[in-house]
Each structure stands twice: as C-alpha cells, then as structure tokens.
Amino acid sequence: MAQSVRGHVRAHAHEHDLDVHRVAAALGWCVRHVQAVLQEGGTTCRDLIRTQRLERARLLSPQWSDVTIADTASASGFAAHAAAITSPRRPSSAGRR
Numbered sequence: 393m394a395q396s397v398r399g400h401v402r403a404h405a406h407e408h409d410l411d412v413h414r415v416a417a418a419l420g421w422c423v424r425h426v427q428a429v430l431q432e433g434g435t436t437c438r439d440l441i442r443t444q445r446l447e448r449a450r451l452l453s454p455q456w457s458d459v460t461i462a463d464t465a466s467a468s469g470f471a472a473h474a475a476a477i478t479s480p481r482r483p484s485s486a487g488r489r
Contacts, residue, residue, distance in 0.1 A: 394430065397426055401437070402444055405444035406448060406467065411437070411438075411441070412437035445470055448469065
C-alpha cells in the first residue's frame with residue numbers, strides 16, 4: 393500500500409496543490425488511511441512530498457543551468473522558491489517524539 397502512495401506522490405510532486413487530501417482522493421482512500429500507511433514506514437505525506445520535490449529539483453538543476461532557482465523550484469512543485477531553499481535536510485518527523 394505504501395508503494396501506491398509513493399508512486400502517486402512521485403508522479404504528481406510537481407503539482408503545487410498536492411497534499412495528503414489530494415493523494416487520498418486520487419487513491420480512493422481516506423486521509424487517515426494514507427497517514428497510517430506512511431506512518432508505518434516512518435514518514436508523513438508532507439515529508440514524502442517535500443523529499444520528492446527536492447529530488448526532482450536536484451535532477452532538473454543540471455539540465456537547467458541557465459534557469460533561475462525560482463523556476464526550478466516551481467517546476468519541481470514548490471509554491472515558492474524559498475520553500476525549496478529553506479527545506480530541511482532531514483524530514484520534519486525525524487525530530488518528533
């Protein structure tokens with residue numbers, strides 16, 4: 393089940409409005425089920441989306457050496473380039489108890 397969530401997020405991470413509600417609706421699941429499936433794997437939907445967007449930005453950046461950070465961040469799904477720049481290196485759930 394986690395693979396379904398990860399696959400959907402991977403395919404749609406570039407969409408600015410992607411969130412747990414949209415993932416759940418696309419898969420025909422309730423939000424709580426998506427959260428529970430990801431929690432079993434030690435992550436959250438928010439962290440998964442951010443990780444996929446950062447990976448997309450990392451992969452796009454060599455191809456777009458003449459493109460601004462803002463354009464790369466936007467193409468990767470971040471609503472603002474500041475969100476990509478200030479995104480933590482570790483998932484936010486890693487520091488939670």
